[in-house]
Amino acid sequence: MSKNNKEYLIKRDNNEYEVVIGLEVHAQVLSESKLFSASPTKFGSEPNTQVSLVDAAFPGMLPVINEFCIKQAIKTGIGLNARINNRSIFDRKNYFYADLPQGYQISQYKNPIVGEGSITLDMPEGEKKIGIERLHLEQDAGKSIHDIDPKNTLVDLNRSGVALMEIVSKPDLRSLDEVNAFIKKLRSIMRYLGTCDGNMQEGSLRADVNVSVRKKGVLELGTRCEIKNVNSIKFMQMAIDYEANRQVDVLEEGGTVDQETRLFDTKKNETRSMRTKEDAHDYRYFPDPDLLPLELNDEFIEDIKKDIPELPDEKKKRFIEKFKLSPYEANILVSDIETSKYFEDVSIKSDIKLATNWITGELFALLNDKSIEITECPISSENLAKLINLIKDGTISGKIAKNVFEIMADGNKDPEKIVEEKGLKQQSDPKELEKIIDKVVLDNPKNVGAYKSGKDKLFGFFVGQVMKQSNGKANPQLVNEILKKKLS
Ligand code: ADP
Numbered sequence: 001m002s003k004n005n006k007e008y009l010i011k012r013d014n015n016e017y018e019v020v021i022g023l024e025v026h027a028q029v030l031s032e033s034k035l036f037s038a039s040p041t042k043f044g045s046e047p048n049t050q051v052s053l054v055d056a057a058f059p060g061m062l063p064v065i066n067e068f069c070i071k072q073a074i075k076t077g078i079g080l081n082a083r084i085n086n087r088s089i090f091d092r093k094n095y096f097y098a099d100l101p102q103g104y105q106i107s108q109y110k111n112p113i114v115g116e117g118s119i120t121l122d123m124p125e126g127e128k129k130i131g132i133e134r135l136h137l138e139q140d141a142g143k144s145i146h147d148i149d150p151k152n153t154l155v156d157l158n159r160s161g162v163a164l165m166e167i168v169s170k171p172d173l174r175s176l177d178e179v180n181a182f183i184k185k186l187r188s189i190m191r192y193l194g195t196c197d198g199n200m201q202e203g204s205l206r207a208d209v210n211v212s213v214r215k216k217g218v219l220e221l222g223t224r225c226e227i228k229n230v231n232s233i234k235f236m237q238m239a240i241d242y243e244a245n246r247q248v249d250v251l252e253e254g255g256t257v258d259q260e261t262r263l264f265d266t267k268k269n270e271t272r273s274m275r276t277k278e279d280a281h282d283y284r285y286f287p288d289p290d291l292l293p294l295e296l297n298d299e300f301i302e303d304i305k306k307d308i309p310e311l312p313d314e315k316k317k318r319f320i321e322k323f324k325l326s327p328y329e330a331n332i333l334v335s336d337i338e339t340s341k342y343f344e345d346v347s348i349k350s351d352i353k354l355a356t357n358w359i360t361g362e363l364f365a366l367l368n369d370k371s372i373e374i375t376e377c378p379i380s381s382e383n384l385a386k387l388i389n390l391i392k393d394g395t396i397s398g399k400i401a402k403n404v405f406e407i408m409a410d411g412n413k414d415p416e417k418i419v420e421e422k423g424l425k426q427q428s429d430p431k432e433l434e435k436i437i438d439k440v441v442l443d444n445p446k447n448v449g450a451y452k453s454g455k456d457k458l459f460g461f462f463v464g465q466v467m468k469q470s471n472g473k474a475n476p477q478l479v480n481e482i483l484k485k486k487l488s
Pocket residue numbers: 020021022023024168169170171172210211212221222223224226280
């Protein structure tokens with residue numbers, strides 16, 4: 001991702017209008033096989049190598065529901081604090097497109113598997129709850145490829161039939177920051193649950209973005225436009241920004257916003273009308289006669305509940321209450337499951353406070369610097385814990401630890417060995433330190449005089465000299481104590 005942190009604002013808003021956003025997120029279910037067939041779902045395979053007769057809609061082929069995908073949807077619903085419906089129905093959504101060989105998509109319409117829920121966002125001004133309308137299961141379509149053959153459109157059916165969860169938010173989002181926080185939180189929850197890998201580059205998470213504007217204080221919602229299939233948070237924000245401003249302009253010129261389906265052109269940074277918004281009845285939804293209604297008993301759902309791991313909100317609460325972390329620290333440590341695991345591994349073996357500081361400070365800086373994820377971190381949690389313990393037991397100072405950390409970052413080296421090999425052990429023998437201090441005092445009679453006559457600031461000078469003489473290895477606390485005595 002680019003590091004362009006340009007801020008997008010509703011420029012022409014003049015504070016008179018507010019933007020209202022609702023998202024329909026399509027999250028690919030993390031599953032080895034498809035929703036109604038046994039074909040694999042691996043990303044990046046050769047075109048049309050993961051296609052069964054069901055996925056290619058050969059006549060007479062019947063869909064067989066994949067229980068694992070059902071469980072994944074239920075898990076996600078639980079993670080969204082949502083109602084799980086005991087009865088849901090698979091419908092056919094009919095439309096024609098070359099990458100949809102069945103001529104319809106199997107989806108859920110009136111009776112989705114998951115009902116209302118919510119996601120809590122941590123915004124700088126406090127927590128904000130965003131309503132979830134529903135989560136339903138559906139099949140993905142194939143992929144039309146327009147840029148290989150100049151004359152023809154090619155079709156790859158590998159994705160055809162892959163299970164998607166469509167997660168529909170209520171129109172509760174009010175800013176680009178909230179959209180960013182919403183997608184990240186949803187992604188984090190699903191990654192904790194192992195129900196979606198959240199990989200936006202590979203298209204595992206994409207969204208239709210619904211945008212309307214209204215004058216502040218007006219209760220009624222404005223007419224929305226839906227921007228289809230946006231596959232990064234940055235593009236979502238750019239599309240909303242453009243679209244909200246466009247709608248304000250239309251209204252300010254005395255016009256009305258048409259309910260439309262629009263497309264975001266990432267090159268021109270603008271949205272364009274694709275078609276007037278189709279209504280549900282245009283799709284001729286009807287229950288798929290090849291599939292029975294999905295009936296789930298309470299026991300099945302309860303069993304899945306037992307398997308739900310600790311999720312980010314609970315983990316955050318625990319980190320604050322048990323570990324005494326600040327909400328800010330807890331937030332950044334739980335936002336990503338791998339980071340939270342790393343943190344817990346380090347803190348169990350060393351010290352919570354130091355682990356927090358080292359991970360949110362040095363370690364994050366290192367990851368940022370190298371543009372890598374924590375899973376690719378060159379320093380194992382075990383070795384970071386060792387480093388922290390070396391500081392804790394006084395073997396090395398915090399300052400030396402930073403040098404050791406740098407060496408560790410070049411490869412997962414054992415900090416104990418580094419300290420041993422480079423002779424970095426802290427000098428904590430009072431007799432040895434006294435020798436150095438006596439020399440510094442003797443060599444700087446002028447400063448000693450000035451200090452004694454009231455120039456307190458000079459104390460730092462003496463500490464600095466002692467540290468220099470000891471190559472940074474003197475135990476700073478002891479140096480302070482002994483110096484105070486010698487200079488009094
Ligand atoms: P459809 O499939 O027709 O798009 P859905 O009910 O599935 O309808 O999705 C509607 C989405 O649009 C939801 O995310 C909802 O929050 C959002 N939405 C509805 N009305 C508005 C509005 N006036 N402004 C912005 N978003 C809206």
